[in-house]
Amino acid sequence: MDQKISPELLYLNDVSVVFDGFRALNSLSLTIGEKEMRAIIGPNGAGKTTMMDVITGKTRPTVGTALFDGGVHDLTKLDEATIAGLGIGRKFQTPTVIENHDVETNVELALKADKGPFAKLFSRRTPQVQERIDEILERVRLKNARHRRAGDLSHGQKQWLEIGMLLAQEPKLLLVDEPAAGMTDAETADTAVLLREIAETRSVVVVEHDMIFVRDLGVKVTVLHEGSVLAEGSLDHVSSNERVIEVYLGR
Ligand SMILES: Nc1ncnc2c1ncn2[C@@H]1O[C@H](COP(=O)(O)OP(=O)(O)OP(=O)(O)O)[C@@H](O)[C@H]1O
Secondary structure (H helix, E strand, O other), X not given: OOOOOOOOOEEEEEEEEEEOOEEEEEEEEEEEOOOOEEEEXXXXXXXXXXXXXXHOOOOOOOEEEEEEOOOOEEHHHOOHHHHHHHOEEEEOOOOOOOOOOEHHHHHHHHHHOOOOOOHHHHOXXXXXXXXXXXXXXXXXXXXXXXXXXXXXXXXXXXHHHHHHHHHOOOOOEEEEEOOOXXXXXXXXXXXXXXXXXXXXXXXXXXXXXXXXXXXXXXXXXXEEEOOEEEEEEOHHHXXXXXXXXXXXXXX
């Protein structure tokens, strides 16, 4: 398959993941468009992490279809490294920056980790590399912190640095797990703006429990429950759904 057969960037259809008889995902169907940002919410154990694991190749669906880039790539047949190389970046909840390096060196190393055709260009800090580092630091609001040790950044700034390191790989789809967890209110608000800016040029899937943050994102919301989509639409739409209130919001 090398021709686009559908307009969606990500297409999941009837995906189930069964662990020892337990259905972590149960016939999950979901599509994400190009340059779409989607928020995924749902109670603990709803299957959010398992869904991300399927998309990134960490977990194989027991059954179902998972296609990327207009149906060109079958994610169920590829390993994690290949999927990352196709342009799917994942940010886990805990930042994994290199604490003893300064901020710009962290971004530089992420640029060098690129296995693509431009990797050689980044073997030294050429003016082009410096320009790219500057662009990324500007985007993630860390230009003034460029010479600071990453370990000395606030929790929120570390999250932004890690997002910057993912942007170095130019992902088509960015998966972000609970970015607002542990952030101050101001950092949370800034992160919503940052993700909205990022979604102008690529697709973003955000798993989040903080409803104020989800409201700030202002995007379509998918509610997962027991491994399936329970409701989908604007935050106001899903928030008024009785089942959603019962299993999640009304807790
Ligand atoms: N490797 C595994 N083996 C067995 N069960 C698993 C495995 N991974 C996940 N599960 C189970 O699958 C269900 C879905 O888990 P998942 O982590 O995807 O939910 P989640 O929506 O991300 O929850 P949370 O909000 O708590 O992170 C849970 O009941 C979990 O215990």
